[in-house]
Amino acid sequence: MALITAEDVSKNYHTGEINTQALSGVSVEIEPAAFVSFVGPSGSGKTTLLNLIGCLDKPTQGKISVDGRSVQDLNRKQAAVFRGSFFGFIFQAFNLFPVLSAYENVEYPLVMVKNETASERSEQVLKVLEAVGMLEQKDKRPDQLSGGQKQRVAVARALVTRPKVVLADEPTANLDHKTAVTVIRLMRAMRDEFDTTFIFSTHDPTIMQEAEIIHTLKDGKLINSEKRLVRATEAQK
Amino acid sequence: MIRIFKIALRNLMRYKRRTLLTSLLITMGVLCVILFSGLSGSFKGMMIGQITDANLAQIQIHKKGYVSSMDSIPLNLNLNKKGYAKIEDVLKSNPAVQAWAPRIKLGAMLSNYSETTNIRLNAIDPEKEVKVCPAVSDRMAFVEKDTREKLIRPGEVIIPDKLAKGMKIKAGDSVVLVANNKDGSVNGLNFTVAGITETVVGPQGKEGYMHIKDARALLRMEKPEITEVAVRLKNFDTLTPAYKKLKAALAQFKNKKGKPAFEIHTWEKLSPFYNIAKMIDLMSASMKVIMVSIVLISILNVMIMSVYERVREIGAMSAIGTTPGKIMALFLAEGITLGLISIVAGNIIGLAGIFILNIYKIEFAFGRMDNLLLAPSVSFVELFWLSVIVLSVSVFASLQPAWKASKMEPTDALGHV
Incomplete structure (x- = not known):
């Protein structure tokens, strides 16, 4: 059974009298523990689809089901609670909280969303920081970290609540190529370690090759879905 | 909750200069209110103390109708022995009352044998008067300053300083007092000037003093009469409830026409300083309004800026x-x-300021009273309420920006540039 199902999803944006169709009749299924990429040029609808899957926005038409639950009718609070319990997010611009250290950034979802005890939090935060190789940098603030390090912290923050799905919108766009590949492979390693479904968007051909399933979007329509076999040696590079 | 405040503090520290300036502005507002309240409260307390402890007393009881015509010092509105006894019964039965003293108010002509002028006189029973107005002698200068046991003795008169200066009368001089009694006949008696008294604010603050027995002799009273009963309470803070109880108790006594026989007034109705005290309270309230405006605008400004600068973060x-x-x-x-x-x-700064002002006391003059020293103080209750006001305004000022932040759509916020 698919973890995420989008059926005939469309999304229109209205800016004044201008009506823009960002997505048009997209249907897609994503299996648990998949490593999926949505690719396509700018304006193809990648971010919109990720936002709809992640309950950050609502479709104009169609139905989205996450883990068997229809999510398009959730109100703001229900959507927030659902996001906190089910999704982790990684952003292109990292969006770490500048006043918090790496440790505190990772701890943030546990404090604000999960309400776990300090000892439980500490154990989980240290574990994911170690998994992403940022344990030694845990006391540094975001402005003391490089782009790659920031995104590693962002990956840790996305994983710390043990979400079933991590959504990453252009996670490597602000990184140099070498760091980008390192981060995307880290994400896949985390998928392997935690069995978390990773869905990311990219327009970088090299990065999209790291995905096991590639869905191609163009002008708001899903034009191609491709399953790839990524060699273990390639994944471990 | 502690974590939320910890994050909030860090967010404030993100813009140190802005936070410092805003905090400084609010601190200055709080400081100004504390210092103003301390100084004005001290001034008000001192003046009320001067007025009630030195001359007026906290409460006065008269025959009905006296206060409205007190400027003419009417002798036909005096209380007789029976009336005074009724008032005494009421005062004795009220536990809030500490002491009372009878007084006769009269107008007379004062002569130093070469000049004559008008004088208002307060005829007192000195032993009772000092219990009601313990500071009455503080503003008097006597011939025998250190050895004097009684405030005033029969045959003595204490006259106001301005009048003494004008007529070149010194303590120890002989004077003649001439007065009309209520039938219109005139009588005169010789007196020795025992002392000179400073004036205090209000019409009753320019009176001279004489012994109550002399007043009865001068006015040829066949039966003892008094003009007023001055009352002192055990606790000045109970003035209003005590006044209400006394008023209710006195209301039971009716005159021959079936109307109330007595009237009772607090110092507030008798002294013009009460209007100044009310102005002080109004100014104090104005200071608080200014402070509230400062807090409101400062915090609203900071919080609006804070929300607009962190839209992506909110997303x-x-x-x-x-x-x-x-x-x-x-x-x-x-x-x-x-x-x-x-x-x-x-x-903290406000209390330090009050402490410093108490070390270097502020000297001032009010009306004809000189060398008054202000010792400002502020109660913890006042500090508590001031803090509650500032905190409430802080919450109120943060509400709109916080509400706006909470209502942001995550997709719009994340896409904000």
Whole structure:
């Protein structure tokens, strides 16, 4: 059974009298523990689809089901609670909280969303920081970290609540190529370690090759879905 | 909750200069209110003390109709022995009353054998009077300053300083007092000037003093009469409830026409300083309004800036799963923290300021009273309420920006440039 199902999803944006169709009749299924990429040029609808899957926005038409639950009718609070319990997010611009250290950034979802005890939090935060190789940098603030390090912290923050799905919108766009590949492979390693479904968007051909399933979007329509076999040696590079 | 305040504090520290300036502004507002309240409260307390302890007393009881015609010092509105006894019974039965003293008010002609002028006189029973007005002798200068046991003895008169200067009368001089009694006949008696008294604010503050027995002799009273009963309470703070009880108790006594026989007034109705005291209270309230405006505008400005500068951050918070309520709480916590920092700083600096003002006391003159020293003080109750006001305004000022932050759509916020 698919973890995420989008059926005939469309999304229109209205800016004044201008009506823009960002997505048009997209249907897609994503299996648990998949490593999926949505690719396509700018304006193809990648971010919109990720936002709809992640309950950050609502479709104009169609139905989205996450883990068997229809999510398009959730109100703001229900959507927030659902996001906190089910999704982790990684952003292109990292969006770490500048006043918090790496440790505190990772701890943030546990404090604000999960309400776990300090000892439980500490154990989980240290574990994911170690998994992403940022344990030694845990006391540094975001402005003391490089782009790659920031995104590693962002990956840790996305994983710390043990979400079933991590959504990453252009996670490597602000990184140099070498760091980008390192981060995307880290994400896949985390998928392997935690069995978390990773869905990311990219327009970088090299990065999209790291995905096991590639869905191609163009002008708001899903034009191609491709399953790839990524060699273990390639994944471990 | 502690974590939310910890994050809020860090967010405030992100813009140190702005937070410091805003906090400084609110601190200054709190400081000004504390110092103004301390100084004005001290001034008010001192003046009320001067007026009630030195001359007027806290409460006065008269025959009905006396106060409205007190400027003419009418002798036909005096209380007889029976009336005074009724008043005494009421006062004895009220536990809030500490002491009372009878007085006769009269107008007379004062002559130093070469000049004659009008004088208002307060005829007192000195032993009772000092219990009601313990500071009555503080503003008097006597011939035998250190050895004097009684405030005034029969055959003596104490006259106001301005009148003494005008007529070149010194303590120890002989004078003649001539007065009309209520039938219109005139009588004159010789007196020795025992002392000179400074004037205090209000019509009753320019009176001379004589012994109550002399007044009865001068006015040829066949039966003892008094003009008023001056009352002192055990606790000045109970003035209003004690006044109400006394008024209710006195209301039972009716005159022959079936109307109330007595009237009772607090110092507030008898002294013009009460209007000044009310002005002081109004100015104090105005200071608080100014402070509230400062707090409101400062915190509102900081919080609006804070929300607009952190739109993407709010988007990230929301995306991660922070509920709108928690986002609102986070921004409210920032406003409250800013208010709290300013309250603590304002209270500490304000108390230090009060302490310093008490070391270097401020000397001032009011009307004809010189060498008054202000010793400002501020109660913890007042500080508490001041802090509550600032904190409440901080919450109120943070509400709109916090609400706006909580209502942001995550997709719009994350896409904000």
